[in-house]
Amino acid sequence: MTATRRTTIISAACLAVSMSACILLLRHIDQIRPKATIEDVLYLNSPTTIKRASVGFDGLMACIYWTRTVQYFGHRHFDRAHTYNELAPLLEITTTLDPHMLPAYQFGASFLAPKPPAGAGEPVRAIHLMEYGIANNPNNWRLYYDLGFVYYTELKDYRNAAEVFERGSKVPDAHPFMKIMAAQMAAHAGDFATARMLWSATYDSSNEENIRQNAVEHLRAIRVDEDVTNLETLVSAFESRVGRKPSSIAELATAAHLRGIPVDPDGDAYQIAPDGRVLVHDPDDFPFITKGLPEGYKPGPPKFHAQR
């Protein structure tokens, strides 16, 4: 074998081995550094500093920070984390670098305000973020929607929500829906119908995976809450008529002339507890329900559903 031949074979083998080793080591290193991409945010969470450090490449840096935000949130949300301390700084940095990055505001609206593990639990910062977005994009009705959304869902401040929806409806090319929501807020804020409208709008108008999943869960929860409320009304009616609580859901269904056994969005029948409460078959499937939960219920690991 000539010297050249031997060298070629050895270097080719070396190349293959090194390449594989590099890839394996990289994966290992990723595991050692879970906070990798948001490291700078830990140390450098001043948006103005980062803007200066970007030396003019603000747009690109905004995209990079946006990607990091989504990844950061996705990983923690999946693990049902108890804190999202870096979410607000990440979003603030992203929007400082690019004030017109609308998806960032949407994301903030959905996930900054709610309490952990659903979100970062920082409604005030969320409001600030939205107001900042509106200030920089005054003709975008969507941002008014996002702000109103925060007031409505998290702060339950229906007056301010109505006012914001009203402001937003005046923007040129605003969706007619805004005016409707303004009216709904004013009169029927606590209604299931209003909530359903809002969450449907959020689902329809977003392309972001996390936001849509979140909206789906809320819509399912509204369905369940509605069903349970109605069923409990029926249980009270049954009790006052028959003098006792219904023994089973089937008995209630027959007595109330319902069309079949009432089922939850997963197709599982509701159950009647001995004390007359209506319970959902598997509460873990419905993260946001406020009714139909058994005593002392503690949520388990999250399950995500893609369909409404």
Next chain:
Amino acid sequence: MAAIEILGLEKTYMVGFWRKRPKRALQPLHLAVEEGEIFGFLGPNGAGKTTTLKMLMGLVFPTAGTARILGHDWTDPEVKAQIGFLPEQPYFYDYLTAHELLDYYGQLSGVPGKDRKRRVDEVLQRVGLQDIKGVQLRKFSKGMLQRAGIAQAILHNPKLVFFDEPMSGLDPLGRREVRDLMEQLKQEGKTVFFSTHILSDAEALCDRVAIIHRGELRGVGAVEDLTATVQGKVEVIWQGAQIPASMKALGAECHVTGDTVRAVLPENQQDAAIDALRREHIRLIAITPLRTSLETYFVEKLQTASSETPAASAAGKTLGTAV
């Protein structure tokens, strides 16, 4: 043992924008060089001389063919310890001094540490580079660089030396020194293979030559044999501007240059010419038999059509084609 055996080395380059057009730099070459001889590789510029040398050095890879150097495969790295190479218009690391350069090359050629310093000094003396200690190569003149180049080629006492245009850039004194050096190398039993387009050097130095043109070998043979043909004429040179009347009768062609006359006449008239000069009391300067110069042979080979060359290649190593 043949010092160099070239067995069908050939090189085709792909040129053009898409690298599709083949350009033949060297046709399959068959050549052998014996140990201890000075071999001249002649040809005009662009003939393929440098390409051949680069292939033998392993700088360029042949499209086909092989070669043997000192009995080993030409790609064997160890054989390089026994050869020296002077490229055309060499360029060296200009931030080094000549001593540092040669020491570095000595290291790479495997000259042991304790010998190196001594050998470097010796070889620099030999090529006529003295008093250049501490001077960086970037300050060397062309002639000095050429000498340094020769120095690095012979530093490690190789058995076989390759020179590519060794005389280029040298003044007449320098060229004489290089010629003397090459003779010395031959005396030391080394083989010298050098390429040049200057025929007078080749004629003076070489035992054998090969002529290459446009990538094809056009002729090979011992210089003596190639220039052996005697034209049957002699050249007579005498003092003065006078031409004896009888000269013309002898069939001489005379040329007056300054205060000498040069006449060419048939060999058998040589004695008659001498008598004529003596009768006129004209002083004879020289009588020389005329031989075909290498130049004539060279030009003739260059003009030969390609179709004749297979015969030339097949003639192989010893006798050349008929002149």
Next chain:
Amino acid sequence: MSPRIVYIAFNTFREAVRDRVLYNLIAFALLLSGAAIFVGQISIDIERLVVVNLGLTAVSLFGIVIAIFIGIGLVSKEIEKRTLYTVLSRPVRRWEFIVGKFFGLAGTLVVNTFFMAIGVFGALLYVVHKFSKPDALILVALYFIVLEFLIICSLALLFSSFSSPLLSAVFAFSLFVIGSFADDLRGFAAMAHGLTRWVATGAAYLVPNFSALNVISAVAHQQPVSGQLILNNTLYAMFYTAMALSGAVLIFERRNLK
């Protein structure tokens, strides 16, 4: 193993020194002393932060620039100037040439970094007047920076073996920038679909992972660096360098030198 690699490495180092590369240390020293004095006067509680961040970033950037500018010419300059002819006509193997050049350049950078490290510690001492134990972490950051240099040197050498100096500089510099965002690139790849995902993932794994080697912020805040990370980074840098050098050897072995 023959000592030829050592000889070639030493000659490469000598070339860099005579090329006045080490003069960059003067610019570095001026920059750092200026910053230290400036910061010492302002005294707003972040002197240490500024000196460490600025010092280490400067070491990194100066070194990368030197690595690229010398590295890109390592092979192509020798071919262009034909200094390679007389080297390769000796019993030097082509792969020895590549490896020797690499060690020469890497050695130059290590020496350069050594002097710069003294400068950083000097400036730090000036502003904080006394070293504390976590300052030893600066050595870890410097070690990682040296690993970065090894990778960049090998890449510059790889490009130099087949490409012109200008293109090599562009490639090497691009890979440095992309490599600094390697984590994000893997993030992008994870979010993509289909063919883009495969291509992006492939690229993300081939690009040198400089983000893992950059612990400047952490060290400036006196955060510890795990021993596991040090080990893995060392192995990664070794293998990456081996990969790039193997590539360079494979290419150079086949190259016809005009």
